[in-house]
Amino acid sequence: MTSDSGSSSSAADAQVFAETQTFDLVVIGAGAIGENVADRAVQGGLTVALVEAELVGGECSYWACMPSKALLRSGAALREAQNVSGAREAVNVDGFDVRAVLNxxxxxxxxxxDKSQVEWVEGAHITLIRGFARFIGPKELAITHENGSVTxxxxxHAITVSTGSAALLPDIPGLADSAPWTSREATSSQTIPKRFAIMGGGVVGCEMATAYASLGSEVTLLSRSALLSTQEPFAGELVRDSLIGLGAQVKIGVSPTQVERNGAGGEVTLTLDDGSTLVVDELLVAIGRTPHTGDIGLETIGLKPHQWLSTDDTLLVLDDEGRPLEGEWLYATGDVNHRALLTHQGKYQARAAGDVIAARxxxxxxxIESWGAHVATADHEAVPQVTFTDPEVASVGLTEEAAKKAGYSVRAVEYDISWVAGASVTSENYVGRAKMxxxxKRQVLLGATFVGQDVGELIHSATIAVVGEVPLNRLWHAVPSYPTLSEVWLRLLETYGRDGSSF
Structure with missing residues (x-):
């Protein structure tokens, strides 16, 4: 069979299709990123098919961002109340209802x-197609439906891959056979294990350690390196102290060498490389991600399977030589392109991709100039992120170490957030730190990090300063309201000036 573009595929010829449908754009993956690509392209005047084999709304809606934050919020709210006189006395510490949290x-x-998500897709004039997509040639896909029929x-014009990523399982003897949890099981479990081990000191590991310790698990967090190692060092240190305060054990520089589960649903024994053993009821593996590209037929269009899809800043997929595929028709957005594995950055990419596909x-x-409407410039040095541990960690742009490695002439200043008036109003035991x-050379902000209660609400102001390259002498005139946590901006600038510089 031959596509509208004139290309042909022996695989397509051999396949029996129930029907053939043609659209301007086909988006593979109906998570938050795929939905946004499709929506922007439809708004730009294209016909769009959105293909999904699981739930419309994807990982973020059902197994990542939303459920994890819901699990974290109740414990955080309780501790916030316990840190304010009056509220503290009103809180019944013994009344924490785990079942209510899970409900x-x-x-x-x-x-x-996903009924409500489906209704949104249909209301946005996007055609939803349920099934598993596989490339059979340039601009051609075979969609296998649940009933076995194939469309x-x-x-x-284009196909966009928005298939996301999955948890990476390391090659540790016995691990795969021990039925470990990934982030999916951790965010969807209807029970709380009494003894819970977590492999990985990144965002998922630290957030789930916080959540499950709050819900009563005896948590042991195993990390080969410092917690949150891509952040400023003090971020991981403060989170580690907090986890220990919640009753968790944090083991740095320790990894399992053998994992064994005692029968289906039985306890799990981890043999660690320090010679000790750890026995738990469940084990969560959160050491990284792998792309969902293993079985989508990339080899039929000249790409390697199981790979992250490299893209240019307009999100066009590049081959091994760094060139777009012939015809410039394939795009990749979200986790699958490995630019920034964050939902908000994926949605940012999606807006750019949907618009540029329609425009082309x-x-x-x-x-397509830097910071133009059709490129994802911010993916490089202006990525914001919030880790919803307790305390929260909010950051944007480059850390001091990353900025130096990038060749910038760098100066950094830090300030204890507990010293600002807004912190003393917020909590009687506020713990936090800020760094810019x-x-x-340019006297502009390259990055900022905040650690503390509610600092997630500070990060957008920092993001604007980084993206807008706001000069410090102008930022000085952005007066923070009193008494708020935002006063830390003034204190950072004052500290910068006292250290010998002027605006």
Missing amino acids: RRNEVVNEWN KLVAR ALGKKLS VVDE
Whole structure:
């Protein structure tokens, strides 16, 4: 069979199709990122098919961002109340209702029912196709439906891969056979294990350690390196102290060498490389991610299976030589391109990709200069992130170490957030720290990190300063309201000036 573009595929010829449908754009993966690509392209005037084999809304809605934050929130709210006189006396410490926490989580994810998401897709004039997508040639896909029938989809202009990522399982003897949890099981479990081990000191590991310690598990966190090692060092240190305060054990520089489960549903024994053993009821593996590209037919279009899809800043997929595929028709957005494995960055990419696909298809003028409407410039040095541990960790841009490695002339200053008036109003036991990293040549912010209660709400101001390259002498005139945590901005700037610089 031949597509509209004239390309042909022996695989397509051999396949029996129930029907063939043609759209301007086909998006593989109906998570938050795929939905946004499709929506922007439809708004730009294209016909779009959105293909999904699981739940519409994807990982973030059902197994990642939303359920994990729901699990974390109740414990955080309780501790916030316990740190304020008056509220402290009103809180019944023995009344923490774990079942209510899990039920609220279930409500947040709509009981893993995607009806409302489907209604949104249909209301946005996007055609939803349920099934598993596999490339059979350039601009051609075979969609296998649950009933076994197969539909051929042909894209007139473009296909976008938004299939996301999955948890990476290391090659440790016995691990795969021990039925370990991944982030999916950790965020969807209807029970709380009494003894819970977590492999990995990154965002998922630290957040789930916080959540499960709050819910009563005896948590042991195993990390080969410092916690949150891509952040400023004090971030991981403060989170480690907090986890220990919640009753968790934190073992740094320790990894399992053998894992064994005692029968289905039995306890799990971990043999560690320090010679000790650890016996738990469940084990969560959170050491990294791998792309969902293993069985989507990349080899039929000249790419290697199981790989992250490298892209240019317009999100066009590049081959091993760094060139777009012939015809410039394949795009990748979200986790699968490995630019920034964060939902908000994936949605940012999706907006750029949907717009540029529509513009190219309709022959409109492109804005592909740095910070243009059709590129994902912010993925490089302006990525914001919040880790919802207790305390929260919020950061944007480059750490001091990363800025130095990038060749910038760097100066950094830190400030204890507990010293600002807003912190003393917020909590009687506020613990937090802030840091800004400055490009001395241009006198602009390269990065900022905040650790403390509610600092997630501070990070967008820092993001604006980084993206806008706001000069410090202008930032000085952005007066923070009193008494708020934002006063830390003034204190950072004052500290910077006292150290010998002027604005």
